[in-house]
Amino acid sequence: MAIAEFAPGSQLVAGKRMFTGGGLYKQPNKNWETVQFAICKRCRRFNRQKGVQPITHCSACGEGIASNVPFYSGEMIRPEFGFVSQYQRKLPVAGNKRPVRLYSSRVYFDDYHVPDHLANQLGPDDHNEALALVPEVSTARAEIRARYSRFGQLALVNHGPEGRGFRVCQNCGYADGETKPPVVGGRRRRGSAPSKHKNPRTNMDCTGFMKTYRLGHEFLTDVLELQINGPLVQQVAAPEGKDMWRSLLYALLEGSSNALGIRRTDLNGTVYYPTATQPPSLVLYDDVPGGAGHVRRIRGALQTIFQAAYERLDSCECGLETACHECLWNFYNQPFHDTLSRGAALSMLSGLIR
Template structure:
């Protein structure tokens, strides 16, 4: 599963396994032992547009945003898609310990969601075989778009958001601290690393070579079911509209509530649902994408679309809690939507509740 792999097993990570610590040291070149550099994975360009949407493409240094059509906000970067996962090093066997460590922050986005309007957007949705519903759950203006076999892309930019250095010869990789080329400002001890498949600590490189990809963002692609909630045409009373600087946080909070309410409704593990948000200036909050966090998709979000009213009502109830909780909790807590594996900052429970409550006719 791509999200788990890039979050937990990226090069440099330490994983607890049976009371021992296993150190991820690089990218597995090929399950059969192939040694061509092209066998380790695929490369593509990744960029962010001026409206904050991330997307990838294959050819050229520049490309308009696939979500909204806006130009790039900064120069594109290279992304690397490992084809066979990550690996430990033969010279670094598991050792007794208790401290796990993850490397980098993982971000998720979908290239299939397009913030279009009008007949052109509807024609594109029909051509893609999307199921579109208007006034979802009885909420005037709330639009939903269901896409079977949609695409989720996952990125890990490393600890300093400068990507990873990846050795062509053996697959050894480490998080970058600087932007560089060749041997210039490589991660510590990178130039002297032994081959990951060697038990002997002799350098992988000759002194006059630098077979390395620099500043590569690690990426993965999953196919799954997507459900896109577009609130741009909804309207709220003035006292329920969040401030512009809170829009993204309100959307993330509603998405977290929908994840947990959906899992409760379907009686599945909450980790089987995932979510992401899209930056957008219109509407009370940013658009939200819910997806089956299971490779290939299993139909969770499709079922939830058919019981959307009950789903949103459960999300509202989870945000509110009892009177005592509603009085004291401003952002989020373990009694409502906070989980140990969820973001600890940036959630706005009270503002998100006002939006959901207004949508569902609470006032």
């Protein structure tokens, strides 16, 4: 589902015509299923809960959670009936114009979800129960643990403009970006305010109630969880404001793509914090519905990938404290460009290669 591409206000080219997202397809008498989500500010755990009651505490560490905080918490719906484009009598020809994509989505690792009926039939090529040391690539400076599974559950969230979500009409599905900041103190704004707008399908006036949601969905795919421990982790410090783990994550994804010939867009990753005290895990996943065996190949070729990632970063000419499109940046990791440092990833990689 193209939540990033066809969110309200974003544009999409199809059949040489330019479509602009105008809302969510709304089935009469059927409402979207709502899910509460919250990213814990203390342990960074992704929390989710079905229904309309906001999450009040982190399920991992117990920290209190404020509701409806930009980029951290809110109510999410899956646009399961699809999107509708803005009403236009005649659709403009796309020509050479690049579609506007307003808000990039972020992906969070949720948990492993092995279906009950399969639990007794799975082998190590299907699902590992825990992280295990990978002796071939571990050294006294860096212990590397890995866990592979075909049953990694991730959540994609489109937080909307400035993380405030989208206002969605409960009657016709019209949607636009939420412009008002949430009420100070993080108290839930009940959100239901009538507002005059045009039904995107009929172009008729509508005064239905608007509610604020983030758009998102969950998906199951092949994941490879990697954790690095040991003196190396203490020795490498990221420059102020830079994220060493995320920089290393994108370096490994580029290295995997280069070394194994996997299309970079078929592969993605996220940083996951299983506990507040341990180093985070890098979760690499197949960005292909149902998985495609890519991260399973990565598990068997870690040394080659460290080397390829090192070479890519070492040969780039951008500043070490930053990054560029030749090394770590791409269209999809835009929300993180400011936090990526080629130098931080390179220091880690130089401790991982032989």
